Amino acid sequence: MTCRICSADVSVLLDLGTSPPANSLKKSPEQFQDSYPLVLEICDNCGNVQLRDCLDEEALYKDYFYVTPSSTLLSRHYDFLQSFLFKNNYLTSNSFVLEIGSNVGLFLDHIKPNVAKVVGIDPAQEISEIANQKGIETVCDFFNEESSVKLKDQFGNPNIILARHCFAHNCDPHRMLKGVTHLLDDSGLFVIENAYLLNTIENNEFDQIYHEHMFYYSIRSMKALLAIHNMHLVDIIMSPIHGGSIVFVAKKVSAEDKISSAVGKYTLQEDLLLTPSAFKHFVENTWRIKDTLSRLITGLRDGGWTIYTYGATAKGNTLLNFIGLTDKEIKYCVDSTPMKQGKYLPKSNVKVISEEESQANPPDYFLLTAWNYRDEIVNKVRQAGNYTSQFIVPIPFVHIL
Known part of the structure; x- marks a missing residue:
C-alpha cells in the first residue's frame, strides 16, 4: 500500500480487526451488516497516518445516524472557535461562510447572527433536511471539485x-482541496478542525479509529498535503473538544501572508513528542486497555452487576467491537438522540434506549463510550436523581469514577 498524500510506501501501525461502519445502527438484531478491516498505516516520508481500507461513500452514509448533539460543551466550543476567528479577523460581519459536512447546522446557526451569509453542504439526506427545516440553507451533496462548481454558480x-x-472523512483529500481552491478567491481562508494525531497517540484514543476517519492528521502531514495544492498554514489553535482537536487555518500561498507564531511553536512541539517511541507506546497501551476492560466487564457481569454504555457513538462502537463486548455483557446503550433510540449498535447488538428509560431502571455501571462528554453526562445522571450508578471511563486508561 502507498500513502494517499505523497504516494510513498506505508507500514502497518495498528490492526483493530474488523467492524461494520460505526455510525450505521441496525433496525433489528437480526439485520445483516458487512464488517470491514480497521487497519492503521503510517508513512515515514510525510508523517501521514491513514486507514488502509476506505469504504465508498454509499456504504458509509446510506444509513447515517450521527446528529451533532445539543450540548453545553459544544456550545462553549462554538463560542471559543467563533471568538478566535473574529479576534484574528478571519471572520467579519461581512463574511460569507460555507461549511462542509455541516450536519444539522448547529455551528452555522451559532454564527449566523454575526456574519452576512451562511451555507452548509452535507451528503446525508435526512440530516440536510433537518438543517433546512431549521433555516440553515444546506445543499445535500458531497463536497468536491464538481460540487464546488455548482456552489460557486449558485452562491458565489x-x-x-x-x-x-x-x-x-474522505479517502482522497486532494479532491476536496481542488474544490476548495476552485471556490475560494485568492485571499479566502480554509479552516479545518480535526482530531489531532498527537492527542490521539498521547491519550491512547484508539477508539477514534473507525471507517469515517480515513486520515489522522498531524501538522507535518497537513503541511505536506496543502503544499501540493499551493496552500500553506497561516495559523493553528488547539482545543480540548473531542479528546483533543486542532484547528488549521490555511490559504493559498502569497508573499503578503502573515504567518502566526503558533505555527512554528506547535510544529516544534509536535516534532519533539510525536516520535517512534510514542507510536510504540500507543500500540502497547491499546492492547493493555483491551485486556483490562475485557476482564473488568466480564468480572462485573459474572458478579451479577448490570452494565449499560452511555453514548451510541462511533468511537464507542470501535471500542465494543475491538474488545468483543456484546449484548451478553452490556444490557443497553443510553443515548439522547431520538433517531438512534430503539435501534441496535452494529455487531454488538446492544439496544439503544432513551435517558428517561435509563433513569427509570438505572444500571450498576455505565461504561462511558462518549467519554469526551464525561463531566456533562455524570452531572446529568446525578441531577436526574441517580446517585448509585458508577461510571467506567475507558480512555486514556481504564478507571472507575
Missing part, C-alpha cells in the same frame, strides 16, 4: 470555508 465565492471534523 465564500470568504471562508470550514471543514469541521469531516476533512478526514
Whole structure:
C-alpha cells in the first residue's frame, strides 16, 4: 500500500480487526451488516497516518445516524472557535461562510447572527433536511471539485470555508482541496478542525479509529498535503473538544501572508513528542486497555452487576467491537438522540434506549463510550436523581469514577 498524500510506501501501525461502519445502527438484531478491516498505516516520508481500507461513500452514509448533539460543551466550543476567528479577523460581519459536512447546522446557526451569509453542504439526506427545516440553507451533496462548481454558480465565492471534523472523512483529500481552491478567491481562508494525531497517540484514543476517519492528521502531514495544492498554514489553535482537536487555518500561498507564531511553536512541539517511541507506546497501551476492560466487564457481569454504555457513538462502537463486548455483557446503550433510540449498535447488538428509560431502571455501571462528554453526562445522571450508578471511563486508561 502507498500513502494517499505523497504516494510513498506505508507500514502497518495498528490492526483493530474488523467492524461494520460505526455510525450505521441496525433496525433489528437480526439485520445483516458487512464488517470491514480497521487497519492503521503510517508513512515515514510525510508523517501521514491513514486507514488502509476506505469504504465508498454509499456504504458509509446510506444509513447515517450521527446528529451533532445539543450540548453545553459544544456550545462553549462554538463560542471559543467563533471568538478566535473574529479576534484574528478571519471572520467579519461581512463574511460569507460555507461549511462542509455541516450536519444539522448547529455551528452555522451559532454564527449566523454575526456574519452576512451562511451555507452548509452535507451528503446525508435526512440530516440536510433537518438543517433546512431549521433555516440553515444546506445543499445535500458531497463536497468536491464538481460540487464546488455548482456552489460557486449558485452562491458565489465564500470568504471562508470550514471543514469541521469531516476533512478526514474522505479517502482522497486532494479532491476536496481542488474544490476548495476552485471556490475560494485568492485571499479566502480554509479552516479545518480535526482530531489531532498527537492527542490521539498521547491519550491512547484508539477508539477514534473507525471507517469515517480515513486520515489522522498531524501538522507535518497537513503541511505536506496543502503544499501540493499551493496552500500553506497561516495559523493553528488547539482545543480540548473531542479528546483533543486542532484547528488549521490555511490559504493559498502569497508573499503578503502573515504567518502566526503558533505555527512554528506547535510544529516544534509536535516534532519533539510525536516520535517512534510514542507510536510504540500507543500500540502497547491499546492492547493493555483491551485486556483490562475485557476482564473488568466480564468480572462485573459474572458478579451479577448490570452494565449499560452511555453514548451510541462511533468511537464507542470501535471500542465494543475491538474488545468483543456484546449484548451478553452490556444490557443497553443510553443515548439522547431520538433517531438512534430503539435501534441496535452494529455487531454488538446492544439496544439503544432513551435517558428517561435509563433513569427509570438505572444500571450498576455505565461504561462511558462518549467519554469526551464525561463531566456533562455524570452531572446529568446525578441531577436526574441517580446517585448509585458508577461510571467506567475507558480512555486514556481504564478507571472507575
